[in-house]
Amino acid sequence: MAPGVRGNAVRVGQDRTENPQGGSASEEASLESLIREQHPRVVAFLQKRGLSLADAEDVAQESALRVMRYRSQPPNALKVLFYRIALNTMSDTQRRRVTSQALRHQSLDDNGFELVSAESDAEQWASRQQELAKVRAALLRLPAHCRRLYLLNRIEGMSYTQIASHCGISVKAVEKQISKALALLRIALADAHGGPGA
């Protein structure tokens, strides 16, 4: 991990002339505050996955730098990306260092990667409930086989490996159905207008 990373990240926000990638000052400021706010949570997220505090700090630091590359993107998207990149970085580091032992936790699930953190007021809560209702309706419209595998993963909490052995299919086939389910959900939610990101 490069030394002085934290100082770097802070300085980018303070000095607009040192921004070669062309984001506006307000973009920089919001990205910086996002990273500052999420940093300790990402560290905790990684510790929950078995990293020591020091390793988690390192991984979070490197991930923050990588997230900076997408600074023109909306903050909510970057927040999700921060966790994903942290998880990926952790997996890469672990694979380099030891075995692939802890790699079964590849998904962002268990803290909802802060998706709920902003839903403190009643209006946001209500809009999330509406969104959930749309996702529910869209789930019911999935083709039966696809829906079953997707629910085994999402609702029953089974890993790809568990699903594969339960259903007698390959891990690759599980991945395909998960991907298909998500693509169909996106289409259904777009039709219902006002779905996530619409």
Place this chain on the structure above:
Amino acid sequence: MASARTGIDTAEAWVARLSSPECSAQDRAEFERWLERSPGNVQAYADAERIHYLASALAGDPGIAALGRAARRETDPSARSRRRWYLPLAFASIALLALGLSYLGVFRSAPEESAQQYATAIGERRTVVLADGSRLTLDADTRLETAFAATARRIRLAGGRIDLDAAHDVRRPLVVEAGNGAIRVTGTAFQVERTAHGTSVGLLRGQVEVSAGGVSLTLHPGQLVAYDEHGRMGVPGPLDVKASEGWKRGLLILDNRRLDALLEEMNRYSDTRLTLAQPELGAIAISGTFRVDDRRALLDALREGWGIRAVQAEPDHIELTRAP
């Protein structure tokens, strides 16, 4: 643009790949190259992760949770041939004496003093007082026959649902036959429902003995037990007392009722049949209180809450579908 190596070019495919135990370090590196390739990719990725997360947040939804459990069963190759019964019953492994069936034998040979048939039309509910003083309430679309002899009282439920407040008479036990089983009563209040799937018995007061398929068990107040058309007995569970009192007042009080069982019940109250276009919708669990004669409210709730649409298939047939 798809990567030549991974072939992945959608956000959804990336979410699916990144959660796979087969995801490699090369895949992860390729993922970041994909993000940089187009400005929309980061947002698309975040949206897909959010949908993925919201789907898991539905685990607390009773209907989706039921579908999840159903998915586990339906994808288990070793269980696929097993028949499913409409209540989540674990079948009792107790082998008891076949008392119930021997009762039936006795009654069939006994001379019958008075035989009487009762039936209610669709939408009709009726309470009658039987010759022995027992109070019998028939729900809509119910058919039964009573036969009272010197040594026994017998009610044969052909279909529908009854509530019986039985007069006490130790010398003349009362037996309700329904489907492939029987319920033996002394003095007691209970309900029997017979549907296409099987028979369920709920006890409000007193004690009854339920026999089916060579198994008999004693039901205690507040309990419900079901047996299927093959006489296979389930394990007694709690009776929903509110719901079992509700139908007598024209209310359907639902607490996680399966949709297929609910429709069967609704169909007792109208000549227009409600059916499911996709049988798997039957597993959805519904909660709430509806008037039996207010289908509109139910259909609206199904549409709002579940995205299930009602389609008028024929003048007297409404089909429920979740097709887009």
